[in-house]
Amino acid sequence: MTNPADNLTDRQAGSQGVNLSVNLGGLQMKNPVTTASGTFGFGPEYAPYVDLNRLGAITVKGTTLEPRKGNPTPRIAETPAGILNCIGLQNPGVDHFIREDLPYLRNYDTPVIVNIAGNSLDDYAEVTRRLSGAQGVSALEVNISCPNVKQGGMVFGTDCMMAAEVIRVVRENTTLPLIAKLSPNVTDIVEIAGRVAEAGADALALINTLLGMKIDIRSRKPFLGNIMGGLSGPAIRPVAVRMVWQAAQAVRLPILGMGGIMNAEDAIEFILAGATAVAVGTANFVNPAATMDIITGIQQYMRDNGITDINDLVGAAWK
Amino acid sequence: MTNPADNLTDRQAGSQGVNLSVNLGGLQMKNPVTTASGTFGFGPEYAPYVDLNRLGAITVKGTTLEPRKGNPTPRIAETPAGILNCIGLQNPGVDHFIREDLPYLRNYDTPVIVNIAGNSLDDYAEVTRRLSGAQGVSALEVNISCPNVKQGGMVFGTDCMMAAEVIRVVRENTTLPLIAKLSPNVTDIVEIAGRVAEAGADALALINTLLGMKIDIRSRKPFLGNIMGGLSGPAIRPVAVRMVWQAAQAVRLPILGMGGIMNAEDAIEFILAGATAVAVGTANFVNPAATMDIITGIQQYMRDNGITDINDLVGAAWK
Amino acid sequence: MSFSGLGEVVMNTKVGPEHFLMRVYVPQLTKLAKPGRFVHIRCSSGMDPLLRRPISLHGIDYGKGTISLLYQVVGTGTRMLAEMSPGDGIDLMGPLGNGFTIPDGINKALVVGGGIGVAPLFPLVQSLKHYGIEQTVLLGARSAAFVIGREQLESLGVKVKIATDDGSFGYQGFVTGLAEDVIPAAKPDYFFACGPYPMLKGLISLTKGFGLSGQVSLEEYMGCGVGACLACVCKNRTGGGTEQPASAGGFEYKKVCTDGPVFEASEVILDD
Amino acid sequence: MSFSGLGEVVMNTKVGPEHFLMRVYVPQLTKLAKPGRFVHIRCSSGMDPLLRRPISLHGIDYGKGTISLLYQVVGTGTRMLAEMSPGDGIDLMGPLGNGFTIPDGINKALVVGGGIGVAPLFPLVQSLKHYGIEQTVLLGARSAAFVIGREQLESLGVKVKIATDDGSFGYQGFVTGLAEDVIPAAKPDYFFACGPYPMLKGLISLTKGFGLSGQVSLEEYMGCGVGACLACVCKNRTGGGTEQPASAGGFEYKKVCTDGPVFEASEVILDD
């Protein structure tokens, strides 16, 4: 059993025998790792560092009907083990995206998840229609949770009814897999998860950023251009894991887990909590090849632990 | 102006001329620094490291009507720049506290804030009555926000009506300064702050811990004995500062700010956000003299910036 | 009384596959030191790790004002300790906790250490020797390479027996098995032990069978180290804790950091 | 194209009150280097600081495969850089951004550096020299001690004039004041500048008065460094950015990391 040839065979069998592919509410992914919206641009930005073909999916920057300028600077601040951002959904608008950015992504054998946001239900509906008609869009991730934009008093992500309404409108306008991205800034993530599930979501993405802020004690003013920002990175991981754990047990939808995933261990923690797939955000800034390292690391963990199908790990901490 | 004698006088005038005393909803504190409940025991534990007479106030461990055993271990886990705890309000009960622990605290010239918790409104009422009759209790901090105990479905801290009800009951039973300690695990901190203000709170304490969890990828099980725990430490500071900022502007009550304060700079950030006083929690574990260093550091900052009254800094980032 | 502040690393050497021996000059702390007590060390000046790490006193030199620590590198904190050099300042609190107490009237002690649990037993062995108490020391380890401190113990003139899980040295099997063999012959009238919970569990039930009482040193994840946070508790049969009334369900939680880390073996309840 | 991985520190020396010069052997990156581009450095292997730090290319030695970095210690990240020693690995991405472009037909350049803004100007000065373009270099600093690199620039044979805020060396006052004195005599036909925003603001309005065009290198807090996160934007007058349509309010946000850090002076809008 310990002869070198056997070992070799073992190792090869391992690397081939391990199934990493998952199905996220109708979106087939060759492995469970995607990028977190807003941290990976539209793909080409990281192409020098990442083999885009190896990603389970590429999730692009939040897209809106009209172009958005975004917020004043500073737009980013460091906090202990985290960052605050207030980008404010700067993006060139959905038509520009379809015309200029999507064609590039079609060169890759990797599904594209388009993250969408809007100010009104009509916005969501229209963005959905335009993207559903575009070639190369594999799924929609509906951002009902961005803390960085003022929406005339309507806080979609934190109001259950409103969140469900957004999902219903998107659902009516697309047959693409529909991932509802939830805000963690809520009292009861399970309630809101349940509502968006009823409203027709195929999967849940959690979590978006926690609303936070930083004050510069020298100027005695808020540090960020937009005063408040969204907290991401390792600091928020315990909150994210908890929400995935709660939602996965309460709602029968696959979950795209995210929030502070820096390495394979962190990714596995989310999978054990109940995430079918994971998204890597802030980590890209620290290590541009983070997604690649995470895919390799998950594979290694499975081999080390004799797990042949990643799906067996999903929710294994409570199943 | 630059002769050494002048300098000396300046410095002395500074150290005497700086006013650090604040009034937290009727509780007079010689400086704005207290301890966060549950991180400082009942006082004597840190006496070898801290001059208890120098503290603005001592806030003791959460106290309940009956003794509580607390949760199984592990009760603490490290996370990036934070810790999760699930102590579960282990405490010897209010009578034991009054009989055995309070007398020690009367030796010091420092007000004592007693943190209270309960399973029912009657519990809160009774604990309040017993403490109000005890000599040496200067204020009550009402914990309507502990994420680590199951309360038969009632989640006081996250339900606005319930939170207000608790405060009303405590108010009816005491004339002591009443500090309502709020949960950050809510959609709208301002709403709940407003309700407890109406219900008779004299001050707000925010924030308690964020609900989080950690999964051990080796055992593939939750790490903590109680599965979930409360996240504290620097990781949560941006969320805490944001909530203080929001509540301070919306509600006319003084605020006891806390959440990740490690040093004087952090404390000043909370004060600028609108906190009248601050509590130091997790930092005590890292540096047992953290409270002393913070008091000294605040004084130094005031001198360096020509500020003679700490009250002028309260909310200075938005006032 | 307890010290908190900087000591100076005077030595930090690798003494085993994952083991280091550090000596720290910190006279204010040393003068309060006692076998079985521990220090709480801030391994990083930053936030990773955030919490301090408890490490037992392994050696106490009252004359020189130094303590020594024997530690195994298992994670971030201990790795940072291993990277320290003579001359570096080290931030520590202590000594903390209650150490071993040597009961009056004992003549023959059995001292059992499992893995890194051997660390706090050295000053105990010296104390026992000081009091002229005969002793047999049993050490359990994964394999021969992980047996730490045999020579030093023998040089003190005490009997040392070894058990290794893989049999690469001494008795093959757990140290509890070795203890079972040794007790009938050695006839100790008391025991002291430190090591992983399964070992302590086994030893407690074994010694109970022999009618032998003793003390065990426990470990738990710690926050404050001073009894303030209630993180480090263990189940205890007695109801007579200073701060806690007797409680209903057959046990109460006691604090490893201040009620322990050394407890009467008969009091502790070790879950699986 | 861009590299990401480890380089090797070959030198790291203090060259000013808070300034260090680091040379890194990293041939794969060096071969893509160009004046005005920068590297994005992971200063800590842990989480403090979490983000990388952008540092301009200060020297490029294509032959030796090394780049050099001139940096000022201002916080945690740069402090960690200062603690590195020859032989250490350093995690860097780059070269990133668009550097200076030397327009055809210019003959006399004014090069203005404020504070640490001098760092990226060195390879530019060398390029200008290479193309036989006459140049006057103005350096602004807090005080004499903070004037970095005068000798090196002079040894390249270029005219260097100094302004210090406190007058402890050269012109007393801001470097913009010095520029105002120098321009009429030196009659440059183009300028390049790097420094704090108030200096750049002043310089842009000054040069506009003289009808002088030029390029400025900007700084902003960065996340990714590769154009993905949109953290590092600055206001730009043009509407012709590659990814962004012309926008309404008189400006659009461009990315310092990939659209810059070097921009046409006439395009940028610097707020207070």
Ligand SMILES: Cc1cc2nc3c(=O)[nH]c(=O)nc-3n(C[C@H](O)[C@H](O)[C@H](O)COP(=O)(O)OP(=O)(O)OC[C@H]3O[C@@H](n4cnc5c(N)ncnc54)[C@H](O)[C@@H]3O)c2cc1C
């Ligand atoms: C009173 C007391 C005395 C101790 N004395 C010594 C000693 O003399 N020498 C020595 O080497 N170690 C001793 N320990 C254990 C030591 O504190 C831990 O090994 C250390 O804290 C690990 O820190 P780390 O950052 O290196 O590892 P981490 O990264 O924190 O953990 C690495 C691994 O060790 C486990 N672990 C860490 N801390 C504990 C704990 N407190 N209880 C149980 N498992 C834990 C973790 O689960 C993990 O699997 C003692 C512990 C206590 C409570």
Ligand SMILES: Cc1cc2nc3c(=O)[nH]c(=O)nc-3n(C[C@H](O)[C@H](O)[C@H](O)COP(=O)(O)OP(=O)(O)OC[C@H]3O[C@@H](n4cnc5c(N)ncnc54)[C@H](O)[C@@H]3O)c2cc1C
């Ligand atoms: C394209 C580019 C090129 C640069 N080239 C150099 C260089 O060659 N040499 C050099 O010394 N520095 C350079 N900088 C600045 C350098 O990146 C910062 O000084 C560094 O990131 C500070 O990191 P820190 O952790 O030491 O300080 P921090 O603790 O992060 O900050 C310390 C202080 O510096 C300020 N600061 C930090 N980063 C920035 C920023 N990006 N913009 C404005 N203010 C900031 C903070 O507000 C704070 O007051 C460059 C910046 C950019 C964007």
Ligand SMILES: Cc1cc2nc3c(=O)[nH]c(=O)nc-3n(C[C@H](O)[C@H](O)[C@H](O)COP(=O)(O)O)c2cc1C
């Ligand atoms: C700079 C930045 C920009 C972001 N932009 C978006 C966005 O446009 N849409 C969205 O749904 N989430 C956005 N997010 C949130 C991330 O997709 C992700 O939910 C969050 O950062 C948590 O993951 P992380 O900790 O791995 O970064 C953004 C996050 C960052 C840091």
Ligand SMILES: Cc1cc2nc3c(=O)[nH]c(=O)nc-3n(C[C@H](O)[C@H](O)[C@H](O)COP(=O)(O)O)c2cc1C
């Ligand atoms: C170990 C531990 C025990 C705590 N126990 C209590 C408690 O009994 N009552 C309470 O209101 N808050 C309790 N808290 C919350 C703290 O008082 C404080 O709100 C929180 O830790 C945030 O502050 P920090 O980040 O400075 O620790 C506890 C926190 C910790 C870490």
Ligand code: FES
């Ligand atoms: S570690 Fe805090 S009570 Fe023991």
Ligand code: FES
């Ligand atoms: S730093 Fe991310 S876009 Fe420039």
